[in-house]
Amino acid sequence: MMQHLLRISGGVSNRSANTVPEKPSRSSWHRAITACLAAVVLVLTGCQSSPPQSSAPTSAPVSTSAFPSTEAGKAMEWIHTVLEQDADVAEGDVEGRFSQEFTAEVPPTELVSLFNENLRPAAPFEVTDYAGDELTSSATFTGSEGDPFVVQIAVDADGTINGLLFTPENDHEEATTLEDAEARLDELPIDVNYLVTSGEKNIAASGEQDVAPIGSAFKLWVLLAVVNSIDDGSLNWNDELTVEASNKSLPSGDLQNLPDGSTVTVREAAQKMIEISDNTATDLLIGAVGREKVDALVPEHMRPVATTRQFFELVWGEGSDRLGEYSEADEQGRAKILDSLEDLTVSATDVDMDTSKVSAPTWAASPEEVADIWEQLDSASEQHPELDEILGANTAVSVSGYNNLWFKGGSLPGVLAGSWTGETESGDRVTVVLIASSDDATAVNDNTMELLLLGGDILTLLAS
Incomplete structure (x- = not known):
């Protein structure tokens, strides 16, 4: 599965999935982009037989203005822009965009050739199925000719691209039932605690509901403390x-x-x-x-x-x-x-991001505790409509069927949390909390996109 080459941002910060700076092990990315050049050519020339179906919960187009303002989102927007520019891509266009380690193995001349000869002829592109966190993103590009392809990006904390893959459409198979999604979460080679609620009912939960590291998801409590301080008059949104x-x-x-x-x-x-x-x-x-x-x-x-x-x-x-x-x-x-x-x-x-910090003393919570903070923020939003814009700006996955959808994720080496809450068009409040961890940081990195996309699948299933 190509998403196994993805790297996720850490959790002092997403997740979208929302992170400490990462220092990914990049060699697999560098080797993979070269190996994927042939796959890209096949996709764009229509030689791929029976292309897989779209992996994301929905295929809502992503407008240029709608890319998340995360570093990974801005990098994806840059890829989209450079592939659609009128003039051929020049080496100067990519200068400074990629890490030195990346360009040492994939020279700018090779990148420019890939863009101009294999990708740009299919422009313009419709971008759909965006998913990602602060330092990692994935999106499907559908051009005017050829088959769709997936762009997967990993960036350093400063936005420098350290990983880039162009592959045939994502091979994530959308979960068709809640039971299917649960089974696949349970089968992931990492520890996953999860809770799914609809209204007042818990409708799905992992066998364990343990306290586990959640990375930047702790910032939800900080946000509630801000709201409480505004309520008691000690703080103002405009301070x-x-x-x-x-x-x-x-x-x-x-x-x-x-x-x-x-x-x-x-x-x-x-x-x-x-x-x-x-x-x-x-x-x-x-x-x-x-x-x-x-x-x-x-x-x-x-x-x-x-x-x-x-x-x-x-x-x-x-x-x-x-x-x-x-x-x-x-x-x-x-x-x-x-x-x-x-x-x-x-x-x-x-910062060493290759060694798991799952046992480090850090921000931690159970799925129920994360679901509870979402409920408190939802209640506070009645008096603070600002919360809807703050929490709904980066949903990590593209999902329809909700009047509003909020997201906060978090990650550390060996840790990933993704949590959503939203009101469906029928008025039900749905909350999905996924908390993953492993002593093997690479295992969490490798399963990040699958975890986030399964979260999106669950949201989609409960919206219908």
């Missing part, structure tokens, strides 16, 4: 937050790139925290409401809530020499350790 060297985190996101002293509103930070899982935005909001307000909302086992900056330092920075002490400490002891981590001694390139 300005100042970005300083002392509160900048590492990607995902882009606020860390702003000059010191720059300001963003609470509303802008909340949008970025959810839509592109901006870590600096998250930390700004935790600082604005106070950690105690977030701690009051999260499950007891998640307290104290670390900022993303503190987590980077504790797990990968010089603070990692206190990781064992932190794991054994009580809530008060952990809070003291977090407060001592003032400096950020790690950079995005220092």
Whole structure:
């Protein structure tokens, strides 16, 4: 399955599926793009027999303006744009877009030749079936001639493309029943805890409902703390937050790139925290409401809530020499350790994303606890319509049949969470929570798109 070559963003941040910066093992991507050139030619010249059916829950076209503003979404939009430009693609067009490791194995001349000779002749393209997270995306391109093909992208935290695949249409087979989707989730070679609710009923659940790492999905509790602070008058959506060297985190996101002293509103930070899982935005909001307000909302086992900056330092920075002490400490002891981590001694390139962090002390929750925070946010949206735009901007998969659909994912090496809630056109509230983990980080990476697409299948089944 070609999606097994995909890499997913980490969870300090999606998921869409929403992440800490990743440092993927890229050799398989580099080898694969060369191997896939022949497949692309076959697809575009119509030599592929019996092309598979579309893999996504729906085939709603993705307009140029509708690509998610995640780094992976922007990279997919760039691919679409460059394939449809009037002039032939030149080496200058791809310069700086791909990582040095990538271009060392796939030279720009080869990329330009692929674009101009094998892909652009089929323009214009309709893009459908977009799915992805902050650092990984997949979409189907249907041209004016030839068979559709799938573009799969992985990017570094700064948006540099480190993985690119062009393949025949995705071989994900859409689940036809809820029982089918459950069976396939259970068969994945990773641990998957899941819960599906419709209205007041739990209609599907894994045998285990354990607490497990959820990566950036913890930002849902931060968002609720922001809403509560607005309700009690201590904060306003229009209040300005100042970005300083002392509160900048590492990607995902882009606020860390702003000059010191720059300001963003609470509303802008909340949008970025959810839509592109901006870590600096998250930390700004935790600082604005106070950690105690977030701690009051999260499950007891998640307290104290670390900022993303503190987590980077504790797990990968010089603070990692206190990781064992932190794991054994009580809530008060952990809070003291977090407060001592003032400096950020790690950079995005220092982060090891090939070693699973499933056992690291991090944000964690059970599927029921994630479903509960969705219910609280849904209730709060009656007084805060801003939540619909914040939570609905990046749904990770393309699904129809809902009046609104919200998503938040998260990932770390060896960890992936995807969660959705939405109101169907018939008025039912559907919530889907998928939490996957493994001691083998590659196994989670390899099954990321299948997990997200199965989540989309479940949403589609419950919308009908």
